Amino acid sequence: MKPSHTPLKLTEQGSSSETSLSHLIIHLLKGPLYSDVKPKLWNALLDQLQQVRDYLLVINLALFFDEAEGYAFLRQIEAENSEDPLPRLITRRPLGFAMSVLCILLRRWLSEHDTKAGEVRAIIERSMIHQELGLYLPELRNEAKSSDKIDKHIEQAIELGLVRILKGDREKLEILRITKALINAEWLGDLNDRMKQYKQHAGLLLEDDENV
Numbered sequence: 001m002k003p004s005h006t007p008l009k010l011t012e013q014g015s016s017s018e019t020s021l022s023h024l025i026i027h028l029l030k031g032p033l034y035s036d037v038k039p040k041l042w043n044a045l046l047d048q049l050q051q052v053r054d055y056l057l058v059i060n061l062a063l064f065f066d067e068a069e070g071y072a073f074l075r076q077i078e079a080e081n082s083e084d085p086l087p088r089l090i091t092r093r094p095l096g097f098a099m100s101v102l103c104i105l106l107r108r109w110l111s112e113h114d115t116k117a118g119e120v121r122a123i124i125e126r127s128m129i130h131q132e133l134g135l136y137l138p139e140l141r142n143e144a145k146s147s148d149k150i151d152k153h154i155e156q157a158i159e160l161g162l163v164r165i166l167k168g169d170r171e172k173l174e175i176l177r178i179t180k181a182l183i184n185a186e187w188l189g190d191l192n193d194r195m196k197q198y199k200q201h202a203g204l205l206l207e208d209d210e211n212v
Contacts, residue, residue: 020044028074032161035070069177101136107183110175122175
């Protein structure tokens with residue numbers, strides 16, 4: 001007698017919740033979910049939060065969910081002492097020197113914004129990123145090349161979900177609340193040491209340039 005294999009189902013076939021749950025899983029696998037960008041999917045997540053968590057657990061993923069801030073994203077559950085670990089579904093993206101600096105700057109600006117009363121959204125000028133990040137990149141001596149390079153780093157920050165361009169004004173960007181979670185306590189714990197190292201790196205490059 002053959003053993004029966006019951007396939008894992010998201011929900012009952014043909015139900016409206018099946019579509020919602022399927023869409024949720026696919027969207028989260030592609031990237032973060034924001035309440036203000038996809039309100040229908042966000043409401044579906046609120047309704048089926050435990051179902052989503054249970055399904056993701058099967059494929060070794062954890063849901064990082066913050067209802068107050070309005071975002072959700074996935075993290076890989078790291079296997080401990082497993083002889084046959086599951087393949088990673090979320091690849092690690094190593095950051096270069098400039099992107100590491102930009103991430104720290106964005107996290108710092110968001111923290112500074114949160115200490116002030118007033119505007120809820122943390123809005124920064126593109127020129128502010130160019131000015132601050134440029135201090136750590138003295139090797140970019142050509143102004144045009146420097147601007148293009150920094151703009152590429154800004155685009156990468158957008159792809160990572162740290163910032164987004166304001167509608168109708170490409171010179172202004174919003175630092176997204178998810179930055180707090182992505183640039184987490186582990187980063188912040190040695191933030192000062194990182195910044196000192198980066199400043200030292202920039203200073204050495206300037207000294208080498210002067211000695212040429």
